Amino acid sequence: MGRTIASITQTWLQEEAALKRFERALRKDDQLLLEELLVRSRQHLAEASYASNLYPLDMYLIAILLEVYKELKALQRQAAQAEASTDPQVQLNSGKEARFLQLLNETLESFAPQETLELAAESPQAVPADLSVSVSYTAFEEAP
Amino acid sequence: MSSTTFRGWLLDLYLNQQDGLTLWFISESDDSRVCFTQRFPVTFYAAGAPDDLRRLWKALRKEPGVTKLARQQKQDVFVADPVDVLAIDVDTPAHQVELFHRLEDKFPTLIWYDADVTISTRYIARYGAFPLALCQLEADNQNRIQSLETLNSRWDVMPALPPLRILELAPDVDPTHSPAQALNLRSDRFSKSLPLDEQGSYLHAINAALVAYDPDILVTDWGDSWLLPFLLRQSEQLGIPLALNRDPNRPVRWQKEITYFSYGHIIYRPEEAHLFGRCHVDRKSAMMWSDYSLAGTLEMARVTTLPIEKAARVSPGQGISAMQVITALQKDILVPYQKRQVEEFKSGLQLIQSDRGGMIYQPKVGLHSDVAEVDFVSMYPAVIIHGNISPEVPLPDVLSPASEELGVVPLTLKPIYEKRVALKAKTRFYPPDHPMAKTLKARSAALKWLLVVCFGFLGYKNARYGRIEAHEAVTKGGREVLLRAKEVAEEEGFEVLHMYVDALWLKKKGCSKPEHFEDVMHKISSRTGLAIALDGIYRWVAFLPSKTDPRVPIPNRYFGIFQSGEIKVRGLEARRRDTPRWIAQVQTEMLTCLGQARTRAELPEALRAAFQVYEQAVKQLKQGKVPPELLVVNGKVSYALEAYKSATASVRAARQLQAAGMQIRPGQRVRFLFMQGEPDVYAWELGGQVDPAKLDQHKYLELLAKAGGSVLLPFGIDPQVLMEWTLKGGIQLPLDTWNKAF
Numbered sequence: 001m002g003r004t005i006a007s008i009t010q011t012w013l014q015e016e017a018a019l020k021r022f023e024r025a026l027r028k029d030d031q032l033l034l035e036e037l038l039v040r041s042r043q044h045l046a047e048a049s050y051a052s053n054l055y056p057l058d059m060y061l062i063a064i065l066l067e068v069y070k071e072l073k074a075l076q077r078q079a080a081q082a083e084a085s086t087d088p089q090v091q092l093n094s095g096k097e098a099r100f101l102q103l104l105n106e107t108l109e110s111f112a113p114q115e116t117l118e119l120a121a122e123s124p125q126a127v128p129a130d131l132s133v134s135v136s137y138t139a140f141e142e143a144p
Numbered sequence: 145m146s147s148t149t150f151r152g153w154l155l156d157l158y159l160n161q162q163d164g165l166t167l168w169f170i171s172e173s174d175d176s177r178v179c180f181t182q183r184f185p186v187t188f189y190a191a192g193a194p195d196d197l198r199r200l201w202k203a204l205r206k207e208p209g210v211t212k213l214a215r216q217q218k219q220d221v222f223v224a225d226p227v228d229v230l231a232i233d234v235d236t237p238a239h240q241v242e243l244f245h246r247l248e249d250k251f252p253t254l255i256w257y258d259a260d261v262t263i264s265t266r267y268i269a270r271y272g273a274f275p276l277a278l279c280q281l282e283a284d285n286q287n288r289i290q291s292l293e294t295l296n297s298r299w300d301v302m303p304a305l306p307p308l309r310i311l312e313l314a315p316d317v318d319p320t321h322s323p324a325q326a327l328n329l330r331s332d333r334f335s336k337s338l339p340l341d342e343q344g345s346y347l348h349a350i351n352a353a354l355v356a357y358d359p360d361i362l363v364t365d366w367g368d369s370w371l372l373p374f375l376l377r378q379s380e381q382l383g384i385p386l387a388l389n390r391d392p393n394r395p396v397r398w399q400k401e402i403t404y405f406s407y408g409h410i411i412y413r414p415e416e417a418h419l420f421g422r423c424h425v426d427r428k429s430a431m432m433w434s435d436y437s438l439a440g441t442l443e444m445a446r447v448t449t450l451p452i453e454k455a456a457r458v459s460p461g462q463g464i465s466a467m468q469v470i471t472a473l474q475k476d477i478l479v480p481y482q483k484r485q486v487e488e489f490k491s492g493l494q495l496i497q498s499d500r501g502g503m504i505y506q507p508k509v510g511l512h513s514d515v516a517e518v519d520f521v522s523m524y525p526a527v528i529i530h531g532n533i534s535p536e537v538p539l540p541d542v543l544s545p546a547s548e549e550l551g552v553v554p555l556t557l558k559p560i561y562e563k564r565v566a567l568k569a570k571t572r573f574y575p576p577d578h579p580m581a582k583t584l585k586a587r588s589a590a591l592k593w594l595l596v597v598c599f600g601f602l603g604y605k606n607a608r609y610g611r612i613e614a615h616e617a618v619t620k621g622g623r624e625v626l627l628r629a630k631e632v633a634e635e636e637g638f639e640v641l642h643m644y645v646d647a648l649w650l651k652k653k654g655c656s657k658p659e660h661f662e663d664v665m666h667k668i669s670s671r672t673g674l675a676i677a678l679d680g681i682y683r684w685v686a687f688l689p690s691k692t693d694p695r696v697p698i699p700n701r702y703f704g705i706f707q708s709g710e711i712k713v714r715g716l717e718a719r720r721r722d723t724p725r726w727i728a729q730v731q732t733e734m735l736t737c738l739g740q741a742r743t744r745a746e747l748p749e750a751l752r753a754a755f756q757v758y759e760q761a762v763k764q765l766k767q768g769k770v771p772p773e774l775l776v777v778n779g780k781v782s783y784a785l786e787a788y789k790s791a792t793a794s795v796r797a798a799r800q801l802q803a804a805g806m807q808i809r810p811g812q813r814v815r816f817l818f819m820q821g822e823p824d825v826y827a828w829e830l831g832g833q834v835d836p837a838k839l840d841q842h843k844y845l846e847l848l849a850k851a852g853g854s855v856l857l858p859f860g861i862d863p864q865v866l867m868e869w870t871l872k873g874g875i876q877l878p879l880d881t882w883n884k885a886f
Contacts, residue, residue: 003499003501004499005495036695039693039696042695042696042697045506046505049500049503050503050627052493052497053496054493
């Protein structure tokens, strides 16, 4: 028993070897980045094997794109969370109910300094509907 | 001529020049061992051009031993229409073997069928009798069998087995390392130590045991490679006859040593000593002894019909091959002598798409809790049976069979698969440490190996019933099944942490009990048509990255603990054959400590305990308290020693043995120790005392750090830091970092 076609890992090594001249010509800091990019494609070897594409490099590039996009999305989420701690509107959209309620309390306090309201995270319905706040409760219900 | 009726279990069967066959039975009524003979004419076939067949007919007309020649039409599974053949009836199997080899040279253009079928295979095809089958026979007063009927089936889940007499004979030490001083002789009735004195009194003692106990199976250690050759040599030199065989007219039969290539490995099999009338099983050269012991070996012999001695030594592939031949003979299909099918033409793209193995994903590296491992029950055999994949029938459209009548391969596999399922079901009735549970597990393991190799044999170029397209159809089916399972799991909200050919690791918040996974498994089963089982739920499982690049996940490197407390380890040093025993023990002990953690809260304590084990091991090694025999590395040479340009440690050790006059064959295991200075290795087989102070402590510390690092890595301990700590000491290890890893 033996395979005629190289395994997906062997193919990956061949593709990596094919980039060696390109890599050599790169500046040192670019070389390091390229190496990091290539490693990302190894996360999807099984999928590349299943695809059985005539040009495996296409699959590796898509695998790299996918991983980079995944990291981009993760960074976007982190950035959004970081921003949310300073921007009340973003915080409303962040989907964190507890933070949202904390923010709501703060907002209510600022609009009604005489009556301080403490809202429990479990009972958002406790918010009085007639309070004159800039954002109505029904709108908050839509918050993710 | 008067005839008697006899009932008993078939123990041994072999060719006999005069009568055809010699058969040994264990009597059901009085525990005696009885020898019979039987006439056994055999038939083989030739096909080819009409002129060639006529020349053959003319040549055979007056051939002694040929009893009949007839023109017939028979079915060759690889040919659509029946084939015209010349059927050649020969009086004895021994004549047939000799005649066929002459004819093969004389008529090279003819195609031969049923020409090299072994005698045990022919016998079961005709009488249904297999090793340890209960038979009833009629014999004349000279013990010549007139008729025989088999009373049980090789597919019986709980068969009535004979009361086998087993005699164990082993040297007191590993004779490849140091000279044996005595032999240990053991049975269910006695246990003796026989000093190897100059007068050879041990030979008399062995003879006496063989006569008095009359064993059916002689179980030895190093029997093939050292013990039996030593005893026979001593017997000759001292003039003390040694009657190892039950058949007094036969000497021990020696089968030559061989080296062969199998599943990417070079395998060496030493010379084999075969007995007549009883069986010799050498535990050290038995193929799968560690997996399924004697119970599994006997199951393998019964199911495959290979003689017990052969079933113990050959790969399960030979067993499955024999079973396929039996299926063909029983269906009156011709058994080709040589395979004539070639691979079909494929375009480049078709080749790229079809020449693929199973799906092996990259796991999500790290520590995960409450993970279920589910796997398909014997996935490839199930795909073969479900899709009716056989070389002679149209191949399925992914998983839907293209024809209803089962081909030779699924027909052979189906009863093995069903018997294994039945054995596994029976095992559940017994506690895990019950002797019956162990026996059932060993038998089930033997069947598992048959099922495993059957798929490989479909793609083996020399397999009679092999065809690469059928092999590819199986892997294609397997990939489809796994992807369907993934789709179902994700639809049901599970996270698929890992997939490996036939197994999936699933996780979902709130799912930690078997019943939480029943629904998804049921849905997977109905979408794929294959049975899926819950292997277990891990309290936690760690998927490890590559040792060389921590960013790269490795599919088969993980460990975890099931809720039952059972630890599962794959790809770690403890599982490798070349890892020194002591290092494997330390790693296993560390894993056992971690396994004590039943909850996440208990993990820090367990981690501390595991580290203490490691720390203690480092101390022991540095103080030279580890016995050298536990530090032996079990290496291997894959090629002839002259072929190596740069010598690995195994090769350097092998060259020491060669210089000492020993023969080293490719595939042979070579055990050695790492030593300080030059030479840096010491071949264990050279014998003698090894001074522990001269061992290469640094090298062993490195090996230990690697093994410890694999276990501690998922808990946030950098293997490099551990290595430095081990070699130099004094670095503070961040034992609290595990928390970040979860």
